[in-house]
Amino acid sequence: MLPAFAHAPNNKTSRHRIMPADFQAPCPLCAAPGSRPFSQSRGRRLKRDYLLCPRCALVWVPESQRMSAEAEKARYDHHQNDADDEGYRQHLKRMSAPLIAALPPGATGLDFGCGPCPLLQTMLVEAGFETVVHDPFYAPNEAALLERHDFITATEVVEHLGAPGAQLDRLWQQIHPGGTLAIMTRLRSPRRRFEEWHYKNDPTHIAFFSRETIDYLGARWHIEPQLLDVDVIFFQKPQPPVDAGSHENDERDGLGHK
Numbered sequence: 525m526l527p528a529f530a531h532a533p534n535n536k537t538s539r540h541r542i543m544p545a546d547f548q549a550p551c552p553l554c555a556a557p558g559s560r561p562f563s564q565s566r567g568r569r570l571k572r573d574y575l576l577c578p579r580c581a582l583v584w585v586p587e588s589q590r591m592s593a594e595a596e597k598a599r600y601d602h603h604q605n606d607a608d609d610e611g612y613r614q615h616l617k618r619m620s621a622p623l624i625a626a627l628p629p630g631a632t633g634l635d636f637g638c639g640p641c642p643l644l645q646t647m648l649v650e651a652g653f654e655t656v657v658h659d660p661f662y663a664p665n666e667a668a669l670l671e672r673h674d675f676i677t678a679t680e681v682v683e684h685l686g687a688p689g690a691q692l693d694r695l696w697q698q699i700h701p702g703g704t705l706a707i708m709t710r711l712r713s714p715r716r717r718f719e720e721w722h723y724k725n726d727p728t729h730i731a732f733f734s735r736e737t738i739d740y741l742g743a744r745w746h747i748e749p750q751l752l753d754v755d756v757i758f759f760q761k762p763q764p765p766v767d768a769g770s771h772e773n774d775e776r777d778g779l780g781h782k
Contacts (some may be wrong), residue, residue, distance in 0.1 A: 534652060535625055538612065545608075545654065549586065551577035551580060551582055551584065552582070552584055552686060552687050552689060553577065553580050553582045553584075553687075553688045553689040553692075553740075553745075554574050554577060554579050554580040554582070554740065555689060556578060556579035556580065558577075558578050558677075559575035559576060559577045559578070559584070560576055560578070561573060561574075561756065562574045562575055562576035562583050562718070563583075563718050563719055565725065567725075570587075570727055572585055572589040572727075573586060573589060574654055574718075574724070574732070575585040576762070579735050579740070580736070580737050580740040580741075581710075581712075581734050581736035581740065582688070582732065582733065582734075583712055583718070583731075583732040583734075584732070585730040585731075590686065591727055591728060593648075595727075595781055596684075596728050597661050599727070599728055600639065600640070600661060600662075601640075603639070603640070603641075605640070605643070606641065607641055607643045607646065612643060613640075613643060616643060616644050616647060616679065617647070618708075618753050618755075618756055619644070619677065619679055619706060619708050619756050620644060620647045620648060620651070622756070623648075623675065623677070623704065623706050623758070623760070624648070624651045624653070626704060626758075627653055627674065627704075629652070631653050631675060631703075631722060632653065632654040632655070632656075632673060632674055632675075633653060633654075633655050633656075633673045633674055633675035633677065633703075634655065634656050634657070634658060634668050634669075634673045634675075634676045635648070635655055635656070635657045635676075635677050635679070636657075636658055636676055636677065636678045636681060636695060637658070637659055637660075637678055637679070637680075637681035637684070638657040638658070638659045638662070638663055639659055639661075640659075640661075642657045642663065644677060646656050648709045650679075653675075656668045656671075669694070669698065670698075672699070672700050672702065673698055673700065674699070674700050674702075674703045674704075675699070675703055675704045675705075675706060676698065676699055676703075676704075676705050676706070677706045677707075677708075678695070678705070678706070678707050678708070679706075679707075680708055680709060681707075681709070682707055682709045682731060682733060683709050683710070683729040683730070683731055683732060683733070684729065684730065684731070685730075685731055686730060686731075692705075696745055696759070696761070699761050700761070701761050701763045701764055702760070702761060702762075702763045703760070703761050703763065704758050704759065704760050704761070705758070705759040705760075705761075706757075706758050706759075707753055707756075707757045707758075708755050708756050708757075709733055709757075710723045710755050711733055711734055711738070711754065711755060712733060712734040713734055738751065738757055741759065742759065745759060745761075746762075747760065747761070747762060750751070
């Protein structure tokens, strides 16, 4: 999975109480000020706070309480994802199957935050779609982030992002018109259930999206998000409008499509 890119300043431990500076920090997704306390974890293994953005409804962990990069990678190293695990393949198929059905022949893409087991890349290549990967811990590939793609997948990635606004905007810019940004992440439960929600107990999870957050991203990018499953969301970039007059001139000049 992709790391947070914005870790606790002391590299070893983080504070276990919210600080005044945390209230002054803008939302890491929409940059709005005024995020307020939403919930807390005060278990034996995890002590941290959760803030709620009033604009985009992102629930996020203050930077002062996040893991160091070293601790984060150590946790990922213990993940048990296996390319030969049929259960894991079926899990990813909930993302890959609708994506493959929507892609035109010859589409190429990027699996962003592939982790140590890039099975999704394998599945997309098996279906005939060339796919490169990038993961800053396991498969760094900065060149792929500079290229344009027909599709980009981010499977169980966005909940790890320390600066999701800037990082998702960058991915969106790298998608060709008509292309798809496909995200898989568990959407936040209603507040009355958040305290019991197991998803928040992973210390590498620091950004929790809700349906309101997804709608905010759609408005930001001027599109309508597609919620295909409880945790699978597609954002399709619109094609630019066709200028009928320009198309006619191209045809006269012999520059039309063949």
